[in-house]
Amino acid sequence: MKEFNPAAYKKMVKTYQDANDPLGWFDSIYTDAEGDHKAVFWADLEPCPYLLKWLRDRIVRFFGRKAIVVGCGVGDDAEALSEAGYEVTAFDISPEAIRLCKNRYPETKVNYLVADLFAYPFDWTADFDLVYECNTIQVLPGKYRAQCRDAIISLLAPQGYLLVSCRSRLRGEQEDDIPLPLDKEEIDSFIRCGLSEESFIAYDDTQDPPVPHFFATYRNNKQP
């Protein structure tokens, strides 16, 4: 198993981004883990606590409702949504990530599959009562970030919920960072695209040193 080297990682990602191949490197992060989901350096190996709180706080029940997890990684958030009663589709552009999910959860009810957010199956358009995005936008550069946001929104059914979890930064700071966290203006572009913000939390996680994050929830007010 390859040891994680942050400087080498950033250099590798930049090489792909400079070659205008910003999606070409994701599978290598998962293949480097050599079959062990615990060795994927960015995996928290637990669901986002704010996702769990959001699920707990809902009055409505989720049974039979459809959720989709964008860039699902090794599957913790997808499994949490499934446990809450959603019928879950979880996809990732990395075939190895999906293989890790299927090995990790052999009895799962989640439909794990390889797909590209930028070329997803046509029948996913506006088909999901809940869309969950965690840390995908931040690993993309330049124009791909807005395209990613738009593709995420396009999955939302009328009246559906979008939950976004990501690293955050102050505007003007860390401009060349990899990954590039979202600033407030960037995450607020979900509102400018027509969604209603239902909640917004800025918080520091429990790492040492703590990493600032946003967790935001939105509703698609379009009528069916």
Ligand SMILES: C[S@@+](CC[C@H](N)C(=O)[O-])C[C@H]1O[C@@H](n2cnc3c(N)ncnc32)[C@H](O)[C@@H]1O
């Ligand atoms: C930083 S990881 C986050 C993984 C997971 N959501 C988590 O929080 O642990 C970003 C994920 O997005 C996936 N990804 C990037 N671009 C994608 C695309 N166009 N379509 C589907 N998945 C994509 C990557 O393969 C990777 O698994």
